[in-house]
Amino acid sequence: MLFPTATFALFFLIVLPLSWLTMPWPHRWRPFILVASYVFYAWWDWRFVFLLAGCTLWNQVLAVRIWRAGAQSQKRALLVLALAGNLAVLGYFKYYDFFVTSGSSVASLVGVEMPLEVKSIVLPVGISFYTFMAISYVVDAYRGAFEPTTLERFAVYLSFFPHLVAGPIVRPSELIPQFDRPRDPRRVDTSRAFYLIATGLFKKVVIANYLASSIVDEVFAAPGQHSSLEILIAVYAYAVQIYADFSGYTDIAIGIALLLGFSFPQNFDSPYAATSVQDFWRRWHMTLSRWLRDYVYIPLGGNRGRRPILTYRNLLLTMLIGGLWHGAAWTFVVWGGLHGAALVGERLWGERRGASARAPTGWTRWRARILTFHFVCLAWIFFRSDSFGSAWEMLGGLFTGWGEASPLVTSGVLLAIAVGIGSQYLPARIPRLVMARFSRLPVLGQATVLALALMLTSAMGPEGVAPFIYFQF
Numbered sequence: 001m002l003f004p005t006a007t008f009a010l011f012f013l014i015v016l017p018l019s020w021l022t023m024p025w026p027h028r029w030r031p032f033i034l035v036a037s038y039v040f041y042a043w044w045d046w047r048f049v050f051l052l053a054g055c056t057l058w059n060q061v062l063a064v065r066i067w068r069a070g071a072q073s074q075k076r077a078l079l080v081l082a083l084a085g086n087l088a089v090l091g092y093f094k095y096y097d098f099f100v101t102s103g104s105s106v107a108s109l110v111g112v113e114m115p116l117e118v119k120s121i122v123l124p125v126g127i128s129f130y131t132f133m134a135i136s137y138v139v140d141a142y143r144g145a146f147e148p149t150t151l152e153r154f155a156v157y158l159s160f161f162p163h164l165v166a167g168p169i170v171r172p173s174e175l176i177p178q179f180d181r182p183r184d185p186r187r188v189d190t191s192r193a194f195y196l197i198a199t200g201l202f203k204k205v206v207i208a209n210y211l212a213s214s215i216v217d218e219v220f221a222a223p224g225q226h227s228s229l230e231i232l233i234a235v236y237a238y239a240v241q242i243y244a245d246f247s248g249y250t251d252i253a254i255g256i257a258l259l260l261g262f263s264f265p266q267n268f269d270s271p272y273a274a275t276s277v278q279d280f281w282r283r284w285h286m287t288l289s290r291w292l293r294d295y296v297y298i299p300l301g302g303n304r305g306r307r308p309i310l311t312y313r314n315l316l317l318t319m320l321i322g323g324l325w326h327g328a329a330w331t332f333v334v335w336g337g338l339h340g341a342a343l344v345g346e347r348l349w350g351e352r353r354g355a356s357a358r359a360p361t362g363w364t365r366w367r368a369r370i371l372t373f374h375f376v377c378l379a380w381i382f383f384r385s386d387s388f389g390s391a392w393e394m395l396g397g398l399f400t401g402w403g404e405a406s407p408l409v410t411s412g413v414l415l416a417i418a419v420g421i422g423s424q425y426l427p428a429r430i431p432r433l434v435m436a437r438f439s440r441l442p443v444l445g446q447a448t449v450l451a452l453a454l455m456l457t458s459a460m461g462p463e464g465v466a467p468f469i470y471f472q473f
Contacts, residue, residue: 003252004201011040012256019260020185030152030179033160040161041126048124051089056155058085059134063141063148075142082138090131093121098328126165128325130158132291137172139295146172153179162257166249168267169287175262183261191439193258194446195431198453200251206460207416208245208469211237214416215408220384223393227404231397237413238384239377240420243271245469246285270424272376275368277342280376292322312347316340326383331391335383342375 002008015036022029042049062082069075091099097118137154140146148154149172157176163169219226219234226234247268254264267287274280281289300314316337323336385391438446 003249003256004205007043011036016259020183023183023261026180030156034152034156037156037159037161037164041159041164044125044165045122051093051124051127052130052159053155055086055089055130055134056151056158058082059138059158060148060151060154063138063154066138066141067148079138079142083135086131086135086138090127093127094123095324095328096121102330129167129169130164132169132288132295132325133158133172135295136169136291140172146176149176160257160262162253162260162262163264166246166253167285167287168250168253168264169291170264174265178262185261188261189258190446191435193255194450195435195438196251196255196258198450198457200248200255201454202457203244203248203251203420205457207420208241208248210460211241211244211413211416211420214410215413216241216384218408220386220390220394223390223397226397226401226408227406228398228401229404229406230408231394231401233406233409233413233417235377235381235394235398236417239272239373239380240417242380242384242469243268244420272373272421273369273424274372274376275365276346276372277339277375278346280372281339281343288322288325292318296321308347308351312344315343315347319343331382331385331388334388335379338375338379338382 015033019029019033019036022032038049038052041052059082062078062085066075066078066082069078097120100118137146137148137157141148149157153176156179157170157172160175214237215230215234216238219230220238223231250267254267257264265287267285269283269286271280271284274283297314297318300317301310302314303311305311305314317340319336319340320333321336323332323334323339326332326335381394382388382391385394438449441449
């Protein structure tokens with residue numbers, strides 16, 4: 001079930017009032033929202049509801065046993081079992097075909113035939129997101145950071161439909177305690193919720209879908225048939241598309257959760273205004289960045305090693321894992337490796353400069369932003385390309401086709417790119433001012449403004465709604 005559809009609108013119009021009606025009685029609200037979330041997930045493919053339920057039972061049982069275990073060795077053994085189960089499910093559905101194909105390619109080089117065959121397994125929507133949330137739950141229980149809750153509460157946490165299929169990745173301590181707090185619908189920040197939903201829809205339906213259909217999909221499908229200018233603009237367009245698509249989704253998710261009375265963490269903070277790759281990852285998919293830091297980078301040793309090379313290794317491994325999390329292809333691994341290498345390079349540069357580093361001026365900050373943005377765009381080529389051959393063709397095409405006709409580079413495409421990037425440099429006070437003025441309107445005025453915004457978004461967007469990019473991860 002996609003957010004920007006009439007089906008979801010009808011679903012939410014039913015769920016929202018019933019959620020608030022049952023909320024004063026948590027023992028009624030929790031079963032209701034659990035059923036609603038499972039209906040939401042089953043709308044795509046009802047069979048995978050059983051996978052979600054199985055993941056819930058597996059992690060709840062083991063988290064409770066980990067918490068109650070006395071000996072540290074027993075806790076560690078149970079944690080390994082829990083992680084093995086989660087990673088086995090994720091590995092089968094997401095990476096089986098990838099590993100078989102890769103293994104067969106390596107085996108053929110030495111004249112060995114692999115006994116396994118590609119199965120073309122259907123990837124369950126959202127499996128990467130709810131698996132990572134389940135891992136957070138059992139690891140936090142192992143660390144003593146969060147006491148396991150009841151099965152019912154954990155089931156709601158894992159399946160809560162606003163975040164279920166594409167995040168943000170919400171920690172147990174961030175959401176589960178909210179289930180039992182008293183809620184007052186009069187205290188809901190509806191201005192922020194409607195602002196997030198309206199801007200999220202605009203980003204997805206107008207900006208992301210328009211750029212995808214106007215230039216990105218066509219150029220990346222056949223780079224050799226396009227000019228250097230079209231390839232360059234398509235790379236910029238994809239940078240804006242993936243930002244508008246994914247941040248648009250999470251804006252809608254956060255806004256929907258707010259209307260239901262729940263707070264999610266922020267997931268994007270103007271990433272293309274970053275002054276370094278490290279700064280980019282503090283702003284891009286922030287809940288994943290923090291997850292990788294706390295559950296991969298720090299357990300690997302973080303920056304606590306006696307030798308700097310251990311820190312560099314941990315950074316590189318973390319980003320390689322982050323790249324592979326995004327998709328079962330070597331292009332994603334290369335994308336993660338590029339970011340990992342950049343983070344290592346920035347750390348080396350900072351250590352060499354040390355105390356002699358000068359305070360950044362206005363020009364040096366802009367130079368850093370431009371360099372960071374273009375590095376990120378370079379890495380996006382591998383992220384978006386279907387194969388290494390396509391990626392190399394894109395890179396080669398940037399230098400060999402100047403002066404050719406470029407009919408796909410239209411004023412509309414350039415405007416959409418400018419809006420997507422320029423909006424990230426708006427002062428933070430402008431959205432706050434818009435929300436404040438919206439909140440002072442009477443109810444009828446708010447409804448009119450919201451209806452006009454939705455009508456404008458629908459009129460400006462291409463026909464139909466493409467699935468969100470991160471649904472495939």
